[in-house]
Amino acid sequence: MSEEPGAGTGKADQGTGLAIVIRALELLGSVFLVAMMLLTFVDVIGRYLLNQPVFGANEMISALLALVIFSGLGIANARDDHIVVELMDHRIRQLAPRFYAVVIQSFSVLVMALIAFVLLELALEAWAQNTLTFVLEIPLAWIAGSVSVLAALSVVSQLMGIYLKARQASRRGN
Amino acid sequence: MTPALIGFAVLLALCFAGFRVGFATLMVGFVGFAMSRGWEASLAMVGQQDFHDALNYNLSVIPLFILMGVFVYRSDVSGDLYDAAYAALGHLKGGLAQATVLACGGFSAVCGSTLATAATMSKVAMPQMKAFNYSDRLAAGTIAAGGTLGIMIPPSVPLVIYGIIAEQDIGQLFIAGILPGLLLVLLFMLAVAVMVRIDPKAAPMAAPLSAERRARARRGTIPVLTLFIVVLGGIYGGVFTATEASGIGAVGAAVIAFARGHLRSIASWRLCLVEATITTAKIFIVLFGAVVFSQFINLSGMPYDILFFVADAELSQTELVLFIIAIALVMGMVFESIGILVLLVPVFLPALVQSGVDMIWFGIIVVLVTEIGLITPPIGMNAFVVKSVLPDVRLADIFRGIVPFVFALVAGLAAVFMIPPIATLLVSTLR
Numbered sequence: 001m002s003e004e005p006g007a008g009t010g011k012a013d014q015g016t017g018l019a020i021v022i023r024a025l026e027l028l029g030s031v032f033l034v035a036m037m038l039l040t041f042v043d044v045i046g047r048y049l050l051n052q053p054v055f056g057a058n059e060m061i062s063a064l065l066a067l068v069i070f071s072g073l074g075i076a077n078a079r080d081d082h083i084v085v086e087l088m089d090h091r092i093r094q095l096a097p098r099f100y101a102v103v104i105q106s107f108s109v110l111v112m113a114l115i116a117f118v119l120l121e122l123a124l125e126a127w128a129q130n131t132l133t134f135v136l137e138i139p140l141a142w143i144a145g146s147v148s149v150l151a152a153l154s155v156v157s158q159l160m161g162i163y164l165k166a167r168q169a170s171r172r173g174n
Numbered sequence: 175m176t177p178a179l180i181g182f183a184v185l186l187a188l189c190f191a192g193f194r195v196g197f198a199t200l201m202v203g204f205v206g207f208a209m210s211r212g213w214e215a216s217l218a219m220v221g222q223q224d225f226h227d228a229l230n231y232n233l234s235v236i237p238l239f240i241l242m243g244v245f246v247y248r249s250d251v252s253g254d255l256y257d258a259a260y261a262a263l264g265h266l267k268g269g270l271a272q273a274t275v276l277a278c279g280g281f282s283a284v285c286g287s288t289l290a291t292a293a294t295m296s297k298v299a300m301p302q303m304k305a306f307n308y309s310d311r312l313a314a315g316t317i318a319a320g321g322t323l324g325i326m327i328p329p330s331v332p333l334v335i336y337g338i339i340a341e342q343d344i345g346q347l348f349i350a351g352i353l354p355g356l357l358l359v360l361l362f363m364l365a366v367a368v369m370v371r372i373d374p375k376a377a378p379m380a381a382p383l384s385a386e387r388r389a390r391a392r393r394g395t396i397p398v399l400t401l402f403i404v405v406l407g408g409i410y411g412g413v414f415t416a417t418e419a420s421g422i423g424a425v426g427a428a429v430i431a432f433a434r435g436h437l438r439s440i441a442s443w444r445l446c447l448v449e450a451t452i453t454t455a456k457i458f459i460v461l462f463g464a465v466v467f468s469q470f471i472n473l474s475g476m477p478y479d480i481l482f483f484v485a486d487a488e489l490s491q492t493e494l495v496l497f498i499i500a501i502a503l504v505m506g507m508v509f510e511s512i513g514i515l516v517l518l519v520p521v522f523l524p525a526l527v528q529s530g531v532d533m534i535w536f537g538i539i540v541v542l543v544t545e546i547g548l549i550t551p552p553i554g555m556n557a558f559v560v561k562s563v564l565p566d567v568r569l570a571d572i573f574r575g576i577v578p579f580v581f582a583l584v585a586g587l588a589a590v591f592m593i594p595p596i597a598t599l600l601v602s603t604l605r
Binding site: 033038039041044058063065066069070071072075080081082087089090092100107112114115121122 | 190192196198224230417420455512513
């Protein structure tokens, strides 16, 4: 079980549109992660040394976690950088490489679209019910909405990544 | 139980066929759940489960410890850790291999990644061992096996994931991992000693380390050891939770990296942050799939069928855990640690709890089993990582060199199995 070979090399990022999407996701993910790290640190220092924890830090950290995950998914999807069991897949791929790629990638897109869809439904539901978080009373729809937008963006980046790889493959074929 | 067995069969088929593990697990769980409760209910379940996990405060330890590991990895501290171990053990027979084991243990304690440890130590330790004509088999086998220490020595991502699935305290799991981790270091060192005893030519004596390198190693190692002590000592002393420790650890690692001349440009920050973000996403998509799949498994009644089976068969605690170890060993041939944990633990959880098994001890046992899978064929990821960094070394030599360490791991597993206090002693002093 491993990552796909070549994963994370960023070779699939050469297309301009995809490069922009990935750079944006990298920037977002980095900002969210730094914010999460600093918030956790400041909260601990504030709590134990100054007896003054950051109000609602847990909720903010939770929201940042979701944002980090879905920013990262956009990049991982574009590069098809996911955990795979590499035992027999190459043998199956050899039988019909193009068909194999279409099936595997379509499946991944379908599942990611499913996740984006259910998160969007959740956001709309939270919006309709005006659900708030417990401590900071932030509308849950904002968080769920942001996460569902990132999930949708990761489907787009996934499709762009597939298109780019297919184009590169057909060029090599020519 | 039949739907669950079909679900497992389909999932295995999809994974073997090369479908991405996280996506395959999620889809099988979604369809399986829908088959008995309908599509609407299944859609709602996927949304609730995944959103709940994505917003789980306790899970924020994963990206923060990953970030800590990336910062440590990028701070080039591995060379100093190796030199410190070299200074301490280099005068022994097979001293450089012993030092490699110790350095792997030390590096993985702050890095947390088995693959990163194996890759880094391949670059750091192999040239030294090559310079003194160590055999490829001993050198590469030691590095590949040493890398696995990261999975047990805290902070460990598999232990976090186990803690979430089995609803156990992550801080306690980290503390429980300390003694088994140290035991494995000792057993690995013993394995090296045995190998050198059998084949003394495999490890000629090395020259002592220069005073300058000793001093540099000392300077470089102290901050990393301090960080490890602060993070784990803080959890052990009840000063902060695992989540809080991860924040302290990440900031501390960033400070160490900065002090060592790294993280001084936006580009280097970006490199670390993006790497940690992507790794986090890859782990979470597997987790999302796992929680959806376990909902389907729970709905199928399989965990309770197993519970009744255990009661009917009058399986003792020991027999039940041995049975699970056997399954985990087989799964370890195919799946990586996270895959095993998310597929195996939910199925047996009710039976384990009902049998009164100490779930902290069981967590250490199951993670130890997954550790064996990292260096045994057909997958043996660590062996392939070492091979990719050291293309001149034959894969067959790496796997042959690993054999004594597999015995050491099995001995460690047997020891923790038969003497549970190895895992629970430190935790009991916490309670």
